[in-house]
Amino acid sequence: MDSQLTMGEQIVLLALDGRSGELREPPLRVGLAVSAATLLGLTFSGHVVVRDGALAAAPLPPPADPVEAAMAEQLRSHPEAKPQAWLLAVREQALTAAYDGLLAKGLVREEGRKVLGIFGSVTYPVKDTATAETLRARLAAVVLAGQEPDERTAALVTVLHHAGLRAVLVPDEQAGAAEAGFAAIDAGQGPAATLGEAVRTAVAALTAVIAVSGL
Numbered sequence: 001m002d003s004q005l006t007m008g009e010q011i012v013l014l015a016l017d018g019r020s021g022e023l024r025e026p027p028l029r030v031g032l033a034v035s036a037a038t039l040l041g042l043t044f045s046g047h048v049v050v051r052d053g054a055l056a057a058a059p060l061p062p063p064a065d066p067v068e069a070a071m072a073e074q075l076r077s078h079p080e081a082k083p084q085a086w087l088l089a090v091r092e093q094a095l096t097a098a099y100d101g102l103l104a105k106g107l108v109r110e111e112g113r114k115v116l117g118i119f120g121s122v123t124y125p126v127k128d129t130a131t132a133e134t135l136r137a138r139l140a141a142v143v144l145a146g147q148e149p150d151e152r153t154a155a156l157v158t159v160l161h162h163a164g165l166r167a168v169l170v171p172d173e174q175a176g177a178a179e180a181g182f183a184a185i186d187a188g189q190g191p192a193a194t195l196g197e198a199v200r201t202a203v204a205a206l207t208a209v210i211a212v213s214g215l
Contacts, residue, residue: 004105004166005101005102005107005135006037006040006041007034007037007040007152007155007159008034008037008038008064008067008094008095008097008098008100008101009015009052009098009101009102009105010106010135010156011030011033011034011037011098011156011159011160011165011168012030012034012054012095012098012099012102013102013107013108013126013131013132013135013170014131014132014135014136014147014160014165014169015030015165015168016108016124016126016138016179018121018125018126018129018132019125019126020125021108021109021111021123021124021125021126022123025164025165025168027095027168028091029163029164029165029210030163030165031092031094031095032087032088032091032163032206032209033089033159033160033163033165033206034088034091034094034095034098035071035086035087035090035091035095035175036066036159036163036202036205036206037079037094037096037156037159038067038071038090038094038157039055039071039083039086039087039198039201039202040155040159040198040202041068041069042063042068042072042201043055043198044151044152045063045068045076046058046060047060047062047063047072048072048075048194048198050197050198052196054197054201055075055083055197055198055201056075056079057072057073057075057076057079058059065097066097067090067093067094067097069092070089070090070093070120071090074086074089074090082205082208083201083202083204083205084205084206084209085206086205087202087205087206087209088209099124102123102124106127107126107127107128107131107132107171108124108127108128109124109127110122110123110124110176111123111124111125111149120207129177133155136168136169138202139153139156139157139160139169140169140170140174140178142154142157142181142185143157143169143170143178143181143182143185144170144174144177144178144181145181146180146184148163148180149185153168154185154200155199157169157182157185158186158203159202159203159206160183161182161186162207163183163206163210164210166178166182171197
């Protein structure tokens with residue numbers, strides 16, 4: 001089942017406390033990670049390309065996914081903007097879409113209700129804990145056991161790492177052991193190298209916003 005999830009849905013599923021349905025990490029940090037994953041997703045489909053050392057929207061019809069379409073429009077309408085502005089512009093929409101996707105796939109349930117679109121009164125307890133644990137184990141094997149990731153997995157792990165969300169993959173007692181795995185993926189070894197400038201740009205934007213936000 002986890003192979004059918006978008007990168008954004010995987011990030012939110014990993015970040016949720018299974019029982020309480022609340023995020024175990026700051027919502028801004030999670031939302032930015034989902035937004036960065038959306039930007040990287042556009043590179044896989046060819047809707048975003050590297051042009052003159054920067055990311056740019058490709059001359060293609062808009063993606064079918066509304067969040068990806070919104071991100072592509074940000075690049076098209078504001079090519080001069082810093083990438084962190086693109087992430088911030090789509091962050092809330094991306095986070096909402098991730099929750100909605102998990103609901104539609106039956107992995108979480110919604111408790112409470114939204115007030116003026118704010119998530120504070122809503123929680124999303126995990127219904128399918130097996131999928132969440134399988135996903136966590138698969139990603140942990142990449143950073144702890146050195147399993148070779150495909151490029152999407154490498155991108156996902158990289159985003160989690162630089163968003164400061166490593167704890168959703170490995171517990172504190174294994175953090176030291178995971179450093180080598182995160183470093184190897186950061187260095188662009190294996191399939192991750194094909195992402196090149198897209199990963200560097202998304203990660204730089206992600207860390208810049210987090211630093212300014214004081215998270």
